[in-house]
Every structure is written in structure tokens, then in C-alpha cells.
Amino acid sequence: MRAALRAAILAGLVMTAPASAETTYKVLDFSDLGGWEQDDHAAALSVFRKTCIDMQAPDWQSLCAVAENIESPRAFFELFFRPVLIEDGEQALFTGYFEPELDGKLRPDGRFRYPVYSMPPEARRAARWHSRREIEEGPVLQGRGLEIAWVDDPVELFFLQVQGSGRIRLQNGRTIRVGYAGSNGHDYRSIGVELVRRGVYKPHQVSAQVIKNWVNRNPLEGQELLWHNPSYVFFREVSEVPAELGPLGAMNRSITTMRSIAVDPRYVPLGAPVWIEKEGQNPLRRLMVAQDTGSAIKGAQRADIFFGTGDQAGRAAGRLRDPGRMMVLLPIQRAYALLPEGEQ
Known part of the structure; x- marks a missing residue:
């Protein structure tokens, strides 16, 4: 899910300030992590193994090798890592994302008439190509054989474009998985924020489902609302990923439901374990792995939790917007090297 646009299911309502000039680091003990002893460390280790092989630094490579022959997953993390609280002055915020599942066909008809396009070569070469309105209203892509499928x-x-990847269920029972191939180069504009600006909803009322319902109730105004976002995402068929596995994350490996998160790689190394302490209605204490990124995920204390595939996952992800804190588990020497002189 390398799509920069898909970051938060709240459709852009999450606003983040530019990275603070002052970033602080605090090395903690595992005893400081609430609920650490109760987590399933074996499940977290299994997810860590999936992407640690792609981490290039020697210390990560060494730990990845050790991880293949470990008897106690909890001891592995406690022996070789230290939790580091990284802060940039912004409040922690957790949101959720998911992999949509749409109904579709390989040939259009009266019901299935909305094409999922692969990327035209001229769009890949252009810094900024046709807008969403121009693509959907005009003939620029029609009749060129760029359609992967049609949906209804x-x-x-x-929202498939917002998420950046998903599945299309065909009428014959086959499933096509599509992944992000590129965009038209226009900046993303949140339709959720636009509804709030118009006074249709208050910020706390807006979710993906609320937006979908409003557009369906107001088809003409709804089409104009969708065109408010000029950004347009193109896809590619991701046939190398089996249907039972999660979609590809930023590390080009399948991500795992409720164990993979999207982070800001300026602060959190991709592939690193991250301890989550999410507050809110359903508190969560869990060791996850940073395996994805997204354009709305900016800041040291910002994470997007992957909820899985389908409508139920989408509803759960869409409700999530909670505070808390997160600690990155770093190799011991790397963790202490982040501290100012005198604190190491």
C-alpha cells in the first residue's frame, strides 16, 4: 500500500503540522510499557520476520538473523532492543486504514460502468496531468485498453483510490487484487474537510461511511464533491500476492491485520517493531511493526493501524481517531546513540 494518498480513512480530516525542529528521545525500560507482559510476542515476531530481511543496516540484519532461531520471542525483544519514546511536540494520534473490497466485472455493463484504470505512460512522465474531473468527464482514457476492471x-x-489498494470481487468468484501504480500529480484535497467547510457536518461527525451516505443521497452534489479532490490514483494488478495474505505495504511485503502500522519514516525506521498504547473507547496495548507509510502520517507520534480487508474492517478503521503514545523498539546501541551527550 505505497499510495501516498490513502493514509487515513478519515479522508484527510487529520491535519498534522510540519515536523518540529526539536525532536526529543527518551530510552525507556520494558517495565514502562503498560501491558507488555500480556501481549502475544510470538505473533509480533512473526510479522517482524516478514520485513526485517529487507532492512539494510548491519545491526538490523544481525537481529533478523537471530530472529530466525529464537526460542522465546519476548526475550528476543527484551534482550536486543530498547523502547524509545520519540516526540516532536505534536500530540500522539492513531487512525486506522483497511483494504477495500469492491464488486466488479472484466467487461462493462449497465451496472458495472466505473473503470479502474492502469496508469497511462504520459501520466507517468508528467509532473502534473489531467485532473479527476477531466479524467472522468473526458475521453482522455477511454478506448485505450487501460481498464483493469469495472466496478458498480x-x-x-x-475510496479505493484514497486507500491505494484493494480487492475486486468478480461475478465468477475470482478476486483481483490491485495496488497503487501512480497518480496524476495533483495534490490531495479532503472531501471530508470540504463538507465541514460547507457546514454540512461538524468535524467529529465525518467518517468515510458518512461521506459515502451523503454522496449517495445527493448524487449531483456528490459528484461535484468527489471532483473537489483533483488527485486521481491509477492501479496495477498485484497478482503475486495470494488472496489470503494482506496487501503490499511500503516495504513491498504483505502487511498483517492489527500487527502492521503506517508511520512517518523520518522518525520510525520501516521494519522496526513499535509498541502501541492507544487510548480511547477501546484501549489497545500491542507490539506492531512499521511496514507502511502514508501522506497523512506525519510526525513522531503518528500511526495508522491496518484493520484488514472488507467492509467490517473499513467500519472499524473509520471510527478510529484516538490519542495515546508509541515507542519504537530499536537495537540497543542505536537507541542509546540517539541520546544527547551526557545521557548515553
Whole structure:
């Protein structure tokens, strides 16, 4: 899910300030992590193994090798890592994302008439190409054989682009998985924020489902609302990923439901274990792995939790917007090297 646009299911309502000039680091003990002893460390280790092989630094490579022959997963993390609280002055925020599942066909008909496009070569070469309105209203892509499939809901297609990857269920029972191939180069504009600006909803009322319902109730205004976002995402068929596995994350490996998160790689190394302490209605204490990124995920204390595939996962992800804190587990020497002189 390398799509820069898909970051938060709240459709852009999460606003983050530029990275603070002052970033602080505090090395903690595992005893400082609430609920650490109760987590399933074996499940976290299994997810860590999936992507640690792609981490290039020697210390990570060494730990990845050790991880293949470990008897006690909890002891592995406690012996070789230290939890580091990285802060940049911004409040912690957890949101959720998911892999949409749409109904589709390989040939259009009266119901399935909204194309999922692969990327045209001229769009790949251009810094900024046609807008969403121009693509959907005009003939620029029609008749060129760029259609991967046709789906039956333009709003679901819009949110497929926001998420950046998903599955298309065909009428014959086959499933196509699609992944992000590129965009038209226009900046993303949140339709959720636009609804708030118009006074249709208050910020706390807006979710992906609320937006979908409003567009369906107001088809003409709804189409204009979708065109408010000029950004347009193109896809590629991801046939190398089996249907039972999660979609590809930023490390080009399948991500795992409720164990993979998207982070800001300026602060959190991709592939690193991250301890989550999410507050809110359903508190969560869990060791996850940073395996994805997203354009709305900016800041040292910002994470997007992957909820899985389908409508139920989408509803759960769409409700999530909670505070808390997160600690990155770093190799011991790397962790202490981040501290100012005199504190190491």
C-alpha cells in the first residue's frame, strides 16, 4: 500500500503540522510499557520476520538473523532492543486504514460502468496531468485498453483510490487484487474537510461511511464533491500476492491485520517493531511493526493501524481517531546513540 494518498480513512480530516525542529528521545525500560507482559510476542515476531530481511543496516540484519532461531520471542525483544519514546511536540494520534473490497466485472455493463484504470505512460512522465474531473468527464482514457476492471459504485472507487489498494470481487468468484501504480500529480484535497467547510457536518461527525451516505443521497452534489479532490490514483494488478495474505505495504511485503502500522519514516525506521498504547473507547496495548507509510502520517507520534480487508474492517478503521503514545523498539546501541551527550 505505497499510495501516498490513502493514509487515513478519515479522508484527510487529520491535519498534522510540519515536523518540529526539536525532536526529543527518551530510552525507556520494558517495565514502562503498560501491558507488555500480556501481549502475544510470538505473533509480533512473526510479522517482524516478514520485513526485517529487507532492512539494510548491519545491526538490523544481525537481529533478523537471530530472529530466525529464537526460542522465546519476548526475550528476543527484551534482550536486543530498547523502547524509545520519540516526540516532536505534536500530540500522539492513531487512525486506522483497511483494504477495500469492491464488486466488479472484466467487461462493462449497465451496472458495472466505473473503470479502474492502469496508469497511462504520459501520466507517468508528467509532473502534473489531467485532473479527476477531466479524467472522468473526458475521453482522455477511454478506448485505450487501460481498464483493469469495472466496478458498480463511484464512491467505493473513490475510496479505493484514497486507500491505494484493494480487492475486486468478480461475478465468477475470482478476486483481483490491485495496488497503487501512480497518480496524476495533483495534490490531495479532503472531501471530508470540504463538507465541514460547507457546514454540512461538524468535524467529529465525518467518517468515510458518512461521506459515502451523503454522496449517495445527493448524487449531483456528490459528484461535484468527489471532483473537489483533483488527485486521481491509477492501479496495477498485484497478482503475486495470494488472496489470503494482506496487501503490499511500503516495504513491498504483505502487511498483517492489527500487527502492521503506517508511520512517518523520518522518525520510525520501516521494519522496526513499535509498541502501541492507544487510548480511547477501546484501549489497545500491542507490539506492531512499521511496514507502511502514508501522506497523512506525519510526525513522531503518528500511526495508522491496518484493520484488514472488507467492509467490517473499513467500519472499524473509520471510527478510529484516538490519542495515546508509541515507542519504537530499536537495537540497543542505536537507541542509546540517539541520546544527547551526557545521557548515553
